[in-house]
Amino acid sequence: MIRLHNIERSYPLGRGQMFYVLRDIDLDIAAGDFVSVMGPSGAGKSTLLHILGMHDHGWTGEYFFDETAVHLLKAKERATLRNEQVGFVFQQYHLLDDLTVYENLDIPLSYRHYSKGERAALVADALDRFQIVGKKDLYPRQLSGGQQQLVGVARAIIASPKLLLADEPTGNLHSSQGEEIMELFRRLNEEGVTIVQVTHSEKNASYGKRIIQLRDGWIV
Amino acid sequence: MMADLKYAFRMLLKAPAFASIAILTLALGIGANTAIFSLIHDLFLRGLPFKDPSRIVRIYGEAKERDLKQLPFSVPKFWHYRDGQTVFSSIAADWGNGYILTGLGEPAQVLGENVTANYFDLLGIHPILGRNFLQQEEMRDDVGLVTENFWRKRLGSDPGVIGRSIALNGVATTIIGVLPDLPISWFGRDTEIFIVKPFENANATRDRLMRGYSFMRCIGRLKPGITMQQAQSTMPALEQSYRAQHPETADCTWTSVLVSATEDVTGDLRPAFVTLLIAVGAVLMIACSNVANLLLVRFSGRRREIALRMALGANRRNVVRLFVLESASVSVIAGIIGLCLALWIVDLVPKIAGDNVPLEGGIRLHWAVLVFTLLLSLLTGLAMGCYPAWQSSRADLIEGLKESNRTMSASRGQHRFRRGLVSAQVALSMVLLAAAAMLASSFVRLSNQETGFRSDHVWAAGIGLPAGRYPDPASRARFAQRLVEEVQASPGVEVAATVDAVPLSGNYSQTPYARTDGNPLPVNQRPLGLTRSISPGYFRALRIPLLAGREFTERDGADGPLVVILSSSTAKRLFPNENPLGKQLLFGVDNGNGLVAEVVGVVGDVRSRELAKTNDVEFYRPWPQRSVSFFNVIVRTSMNPEAAASMVRAALDRIDKEMPILQPNTLDTIVAQSLGQRRLTMGLLGAFAEDVLRLVVRQGMDPVLIGLGFGLVAIFGTGRFLTAQLYQISPHNPMLLALTATGLAIAALLACLIPARRATSIDPIQALRSE
Numbered sequence: 004m005i006r007l008h009n010i011e012r013s014y015p016l017g018r019g020q021m022f023y024v025l026r027d028i029d030l031d032i033a034a035g036d037f038v039s040v041m042g043p044s045g046a047g048k049s050t051l052l053h054i055l056g057m058h059d060h061g062w063t064g065e066y067f068f069d070e071t072a073v074h075l076l077k078a079k080e081r082a083t084l085r086n087e088q089v090g091f092v093f094q095q096y097h098l099l100d101d102l103t104v105y106e107n108l109d110i111p112l113s114y115r116h117y118s119k120g121e122r123a124a125l126v127a128d129a130l131d132r133f134q135i136v137g138k139k140d141l142y143p144r145q146l147s148g149g150q151q152q153l154v155g156v157a158r159a160i161i162a163s164p165k166l167l168l169a170d171e172p173t174g175n176l177h178s179s180q181g182e183e184i185m186e187l188f189r190r191l192n193e194e195g196v197t198i199v200q201v202t203h204s205e206k207n208a209s210y211g212k213r214i215i216q217l218r219d220g221w222i223v
Numbered sequence: 224m225m226a227d228l229k230y231a232f233r234m235l236l237k238a239p240a241f242a243s244i245a246i247l248t249l250a251l252g253i254g255a256n257t258a259i260f261s262l263i264h265d266l267f268l269r270g271l272p273f274k275d276p277s278r279i280v281r282i283y284g285e286a287k288e289r290d291l292k293q294l295p296f297s298v299p300k301f302w303h304y305r306d307g308q309t310v311f312s313s314i315a316a317d318w319g320n321g322y323i324l325t326g327l328g329e330p331a332q333v334l335g336e337n338v339t340a341n342y343f344d345l346l347g348i349h350p351i352l353g354r355n356f357l358q359q360e361e362m363r364d365d366v367g368l369v370t371e372n373f374w375r376k377r378l379g380s381d382p383g384v385i386g387r388s389i390a391l392n393g394v395a396t397t398i399i400g401v402l403p404d405l406p407i408s409w410f411g412r413d414t415e416i417f418i419v420k421p422f423e424n425a426n427a428t429r430d431r432l433m434r435g436y437s438f439m440r441c442i443g444r445l446k447p448g449i450t451m452q453q454a455q456s457t458m459p460a461l462e463q464s465y466r467a468q469h470p471e472t473a474d475c476t477w478t479s480v481l482v483s484a485t486e487d488v489t490g491d492l493r494p495a496f497v498t499l500l501i502a503v504g505a506v507l508m509i510a511c512s513n514v515a516n517l518l519l520v521r522f523s524g525r526r527r528e529i530a531l532r533m534a535l536g537a538n539r540r541n542v543v544r545l546f547v548l549e550s551a552s553v554s555v556i557a558g559i560i561g562l563c564l565a566l567w568i569v570d571l572v573p574k575i576a577g578d579n580v581p582l583e584g585g586i587r588l589h590w591a592v593l594v595f596t597l598l599l600s601l602l603t604g605l606a607m608g609c610y611p612a613w614q615s616s617r618a619d620l621i622e623g624l625k626e627s628n629r630t631m632s633a634s635r636g637q638h639r640f641r642r643g644l645v646s647a648q649v650a651l652s653m654v655l656l657a658a659a660a661m662l663a664s665s666f667v668r669l670s671n672q673e674t675g676f677r678s679d680h681v682w683a684a685g686i687g688l689p690a691g692r693y694p695d696p697a698s699r700a701r702f703a704q705r706l707v708e709e710v711q712a713s714p715g716v717e718v719a720a721t722v723d724a725v726p727l728s729g730n731y732s733q734t735p736y737a738r739t740d741g742n743p744l745p746v747n748q749r750p751l752g753l754t755r756s757i758s759p760g761y762f763r764a765l766r767i768p769l770l771a772g773r774e775f776t777e778r779d780g781a782d783g784p785l786v787v788i789l790s791s792s793t794a795k796r797l798f799p800n801e802n803p804l805g806k807q808l809l810f811g812v813d814n815g816n817g818l819v820a821e822v823v824g825v826v827g828d829v830r831s832r833e834l835a836k837t838n839d840v841e842f843y844r845p846w847p848q849r850s851v852s853f854f855n856v857i858v859r860t861s862m863n864p865e866a867a868a869s870m871v872r873a874a875l876d877r878i879d880k881e882m883p884i885l886q887p888n889t890l891d892t893i894v895a896q897s898l899g900q901r902r903l904t905m906g907l908l909g910a911f912a913e914d915v916l917r918l919v920v921r922q923g924m925d926p927v928l929i930g931l932g933f934g935l936v937a938i939f940g941t942g943r944f945l946t947a948q949l950y951q952i953s954p955h956n957p958m959l960l961a962l963t964a965t966g967l968a969i970a971a972l973l974a975c976l977i978p979a980r981r982a983t984s985i986d987p988i989q990a991l992r993s994e
């Protein structure tokens with residue numbers, strides 16, 4: 004499903020020098036795979052995920068999504084592809100502060116082609132599945148960090164993406180809640196969703212089918 | 224869409240300070256523009272409610288070499304033009320007169336006009352009941368038209384009004400039609416009746432009429448296909464033939480000038496409204512740039528939100544829509560408030576302007592204006608929302624996501640743009656303020672201007688004498704003298720007097736004059752001098768000082784030797800280095816050479832026509848020697864001047880029960896009203912400037928300084944627009960400019976300090992929590 008070839012990401016350091024966050028990344032991820040990305044802080048895990056998620060385009064190299072050459076796409080086409088295929092769980096949750104839980108879940112649907120009825124049904128479903136029905140009219144600042152993370156995960160999968168990218172989806176969760184998320188990921192994976200997750204936890208990584216170790220921008 | 228709208232309102236409510244400033248600024252801009260646009264529409268654009276008003280012209284006489292403009296027509300001249308012209312499908316004439324209406328309850332003084340039979344047909348005005356005058360009725364039948372207002376108020380909407388008889392100045396007049404209410408810009412505020420005897424005038428003998436006594440306003444309707452220029456080019460031939468056939472007339476030397484009806488009605492108002500239009504334009508520009516600035520600050524603090532929404536699937540259109548909705552809801556709310564504001568201003572304007580602006584009662588905000596405002600507010604919203612939204616949506620996703628909500632690290636370009644906006648606002652406000660300051664200062668100077676007379680404790684009212692009962696100067700003189708004596712004897716009255724036209728009331732009359740010695744010019748080449756006909760007490764009533772000679776006395780009667788009193792400037796002008804007393808002057812057109820009057824006194828100068836101007840020449844004649852059928856009684860009291868009304872009423876009842884009084888007023892009010900148009904311009908401009916200032920100077924100091932610089936330059940550029948409306952003040956008055964600049968700078972300084980203090984006192988827990 005995904006083929007990366009010689010992906011490099013760098014930031015200018017000043018005085019003509021470049022700081023390389025990712026170097027010469029070659030990576031193949033088949034459809035239906037469940038990959039865990041691990042590595043120390045600053046290794047470039049989030050950077051890699053944002054490239055896969057097509058949030059970032061300041062990189063060089065080749066990125067094929069199915070048969071599509073992402074590196075050749077225009078920004079607009081990339082956005083369309085992303086909207087159709089990808090769900091993303093952000094490391095810092097990134098909920099919209101001025102929308103309620105319900106509205107936050109509704110946002111991805113509102114930007115896609117769903118009818119009103121479908122939207123209501125899907126949101127109700129997600130609220131139910133993550134047991135946050137009681138919180139639906141609260142604003143993010145009225146939630147705990149863990150609750151916000153749950154909403155972030157729920158939002159990522161609500162539009163049924165084929166590829167789910169999750170940046171430490173259980174970082175703030177109690178271990179039992181973390182397990183529930185992992186179980187959910189496993190079920191989704193069994194239903195055919197390809198998953199790439201970043202995690203520091205060996206236990207979470209074990210839910211995946213394979214592990215990629217990242218160190219100083221290199222795959223090891 | 225609904226969700227976005229809900230969100231937009233939520234965001235506005237979340238930052239009420241932002242929302243209210245933006246909304247108020249814009250509301251002011253929209254309100255001011257709608258109001259002024261409505262007024263201008265009413266005054267200039269709507270056009271007179273005549274058939275094809277653009278084809279209607281006024282014909283005026285003009286004597287450039289004597290600086291005489293907008294002169295009326297005489298009877299022989301009107302006849303000559305009517306019969307000789309080829310460019311108009313018809314020409315008509317009218318002149319205003321007061322009538323005493325009896326037989327309908329209390330006798331009442333009504334304003335009316337004497338018109339030629341074709342007058343309303345020419346204008347294309349059709350009666351709502353009955354018919355217009357017929358040609359064969361002209362100068363023959365005692366028939367009249369009344370206005371709808373007259374019919375409703377005085378005749379109780381009588382359905383059988385046609386054929387009903389009313390007494391006008393004691394003459395039984397048959398009503399043949401009811402006219403729809405007429406534009407006051409054309410007929411004046413209170414004109415109610417029309418009769419069809421245009422070529423006789425109780426104020427002038429037939430001899431005087433035929434010598435070119437000019438009192439009729441002449442209009443014409445251009446023939447199809449004839450332009451104003453073509454019509455104007457035929458005037459000299461008419462002038463020449465009139466001169467050849469009527470060389471003895473006073474008006475045969477004048478040229479004829481055509482003025483379009485619209486221009487005639489609005490001519491003097493133009494400078495004031497151009498000023499206001501420029502001012503509200505500036506207000507709107509200030510408002511828009513202020514709102515743009517506010518939105519920019521606000522939206523650039525929301526880059527993370529934009530990045531996040533785009534990461535979640537929003538495209539640029541979605542984002543722009545979100546922000547445009549937010550700014551558009553600002554505009555719409557502002558539009559609604561602005562509309563209320565406009566309604567309020569439009570309601571207020573006629574009150575401030577008094578009788579000086581011919582606005583119909585209850586100006587409507589026209590639907591066109593409504594659409595204009597709404598579009599304006601939406602467009603503003605769109606423009607204001609688009610730029611920041613576009614700017615923000617260009618931002619890199621990944622960068623945006625990393626941005627925290629609190630850091631509003633505006634780009635340098637954005638910064639420059641915003642500073643530019645503020646500078647522009649300050650420059651514009653400065654121009655506004657300076658203009659307002661200059662107008663206000665002119666106004667104050669005018670209000671404090673020495674008029675040469677004292678208006679306090681003086682009351683005045685008009686009285687029209689019906690020609691039937693008071694046919695000659697002697698009977699009119701007896702009436703006036705009797706009235707003065709009766710009023711004078713009332714308790715609390717210091718002095719009672721009469722005058723044909725009250726100073727600064729807008730009414731005045733002029734007479735040709737010449738020195739008898741040397742070779743006097745022919746009558747029709749003599750200059751015209753402002754002339755007032757007064758009773759002996761006039762100078763004492765108005766506290767006008769007698770500088771030399773004597774006042775008039777009761778002995779200066781209709782049969783006595785003719786006498787005149789000069790204003791002091793007149794004396795200096797006509798008799799430099801000579802003693803004017805005992806000198807002789809020729810007045811009027813009687814005998815073809817005027818009548819000789821002897822100078823018996825000199826009094827102080829009075830600004831009787833306009834507060835802003837001294838009169839070069841002003842004569843006073845005894846009322847019995849120069850009277851018309853209309854005069855004013857003025858009363859100086861030792862108490863509240865309004866109390867004079869009942870005393871004059873009682874005095875009149877003792878002399879002639881059927882004699883109503885007209886337009887009673889205190890002289891103070893009349894003087895104040897003479898400044899009505901200026902008060903309007905100044906008041907509105909001042910209010911706009913003040914409000915704008917409050918809103919503008921909240922945004923940082925250095926752009927203010929840059930703006931001040933540009934503002935100064937702009938004032939020098941636009942000052943000339945104002946000059947016409949200023950009084951004893953140059954548009955580049957350095958003192959005023961310095962004051963404006965300092966005022967603005969201080970206001971800005973204060974405005975900067977307050978938000979700075981607020982920023983340093985934010986609760987740290989609160990701030991952290993939202994990171």
Ligand SMILES: Nc1ncnc2c1ncn2[C@@H]1O[C@H](COP(=O)(O)OP(=O)(O)OP(=O)(O)O)[C@@H](O)[C@H]1O
Nearest residue numbers: 014022024042043044045046047048049050051094
């Ligand atoms: N805008 C930027 N400019 C310069 N360097 C950057 C920028 N963004 C990220 N980096 C650098 O890229 C490296 C990788 O960052 P990344 O966020 O991918 O790390 P990570 O592996 O996700 O770490 P963590 O486990 O703490 O989340 C870091 O060293 C960081 O300093």
Ligand SMILES: [Mg+2]
Nearest residue numbers: 048049050094
């Ligand atoms: Mg990371």
